[in-house]
Amino acid sequence: QPIRISDADTLVITISDVSGGTAPTINTTTFTLQAPGNLKNAAGTSPASTDTSPAITGDWGLASPTITGAVLDSDNEYVDVTFSQGVYSxxxxxxxxxxxxxxxxFKKNGGNATAVSISSVTKNDNNALVGGESIIRIHLSITGIPVGEETIEIRPATNEIFNVGGVAAADxxxxxxxTLNAxxxxxxxxxxxxxxxxxNPAKGDYTIITFNLKKSTKVKITVYDLAGNPVKVLYNRTAxxxxxxxxxxxxxxxxxxVVLGVYxxxxxxxxxxHVKKVLVVR
Known part of the structure; x- marks a missing residue:
């Protein structure tokens, strides 16, 4: 919109965001001056009514997007990641x-799941992303059954996620x-x-023996090597x-x-x- 000025010696243009925050700079914008002759430069010359300011460039002064929250689904199907502002690709x-x-x-931490990857990303209502969302639902693909020991950590890829002003989220x-839910x-x-x-005991791995009892019962669990020698009594009491x-x-x-091999x-x-087999590897 043209800015018309009369009886003025100085033109001051102030730009502020809609929230009333600190005045931002602006992306490649020009101003056309339309004045009746009273607007003069330092030499006392009035600009023509069609004169245009040099291009004013900037990034709107927006801070880079940050991750402000993450909520894991109870069934480990997805993580809802919240950004501080709408984000784009x-x-x-x-x-x-x-x-x-x-x-x-992904870290196994001795758990049962062996891998986790991202299968898709959507809005938090599972509809397709269009750009500008602040909550991104990251769907997970998990190999194996988590036991509550495994962990994941999600970050933006380098220079891949941006705000409306083109500022990238830091990686x-x-x-x-x-921690994944068991x-x-x-x-x-x-x-x-x-x-x-x-x-692999060297990596902190472990086996979980699970049993379900109708009533309290005496239970004994013993690990044997291939020769039939007892290695360790794991449990010996009323469960x-x-x-x-x-x-x-x-x-x-x-x-x-223990040495590697079958137990x-x-x-x-x-x-x-009940007899179950466990393979110890390195």
């Missing part, structure tokens, strides 16, 4: 984000370390299952009714890491004998 303030705009760091922004496989009464039956979990970290009764976990529930 290009520096021109346009374009929807995709999976290449994020990096994900040091992070959701923080997020997803327990249903176990029938009297049944024994093994989770994570291939372990309560319901779900029970026992961990073996691949160590013998002296607390030393048998024998669970005695009353007079019932």
């Amino acid at each position: 290009t520096g021109g303030g346009a374009g929807a984000l995709d999976i290449s705009d994020f990096t994900l760091d 040091t922004e992070t959701t923080g370390v997020i 997803q327990i496989v249903p176990v029938k009464e009297g049944e024994v299952i093994i989770r994570n039956n291939i372990i 309560t009714a319901g779900m029970n979990h026992v961990k073996w970290y691949g160590k013998n009764k002296r607390g030393r890491k 048998y976990v024998v669970t005695m529930i009353g007079k019932d004998r």
Whole structure:
């Protein structure tokens, strides 16, 4: 819109954002001066009514987008990541984000899940992104069944996520370390299952023996080597009714890491004998 000035010696243009915050600079903008002759420069010359200011450039003064929150779904299906402002895939303030705009760091931490990746990104109502959203739903693909030990951390990829002014989110922004929720496989009464039956004790891996009791029962769990020699008694007491979990970290009764090879976990529930195989690797 033209700015008309009369009886003025000085033209001052102040630009502020709609929230009344600090006046920003502006992207490649020009002003056309239309004055009746009273607006003069230092030499006393009036500009023509069609004169145009030099281009004024800037970035609107917007701070880079930051991650302000992250919420993991109870079933580990997705993480809702909240940014401080609407975000785009290009520096021109346009374009929807995709999976290449994020990096994900997964740590097993001795758990059962072996890998996590990003399968897709959407709005938090699961509709397609269009650009400018401040909450991004990051859908996860998980290999194996998490046991509550595994963690993920999500960050913006370098120079891939931008605000409307073209300022990139730093790749040091992070959701923080997020622990995956344990997803327990249903176990029938009297049944024994093994989770994570291939372990590397040097990496902190462990096996989880899970059993479900109808009532309190005497339970003994012993690890044997291939020759039938007892390696360690993991559990030897009366267990309560319901779900029970026992961990073996691949160590013998002296607390030393066992040699690699096949081991048998024998669970005695009353007079019932359950045998499961575990492979120790390096």
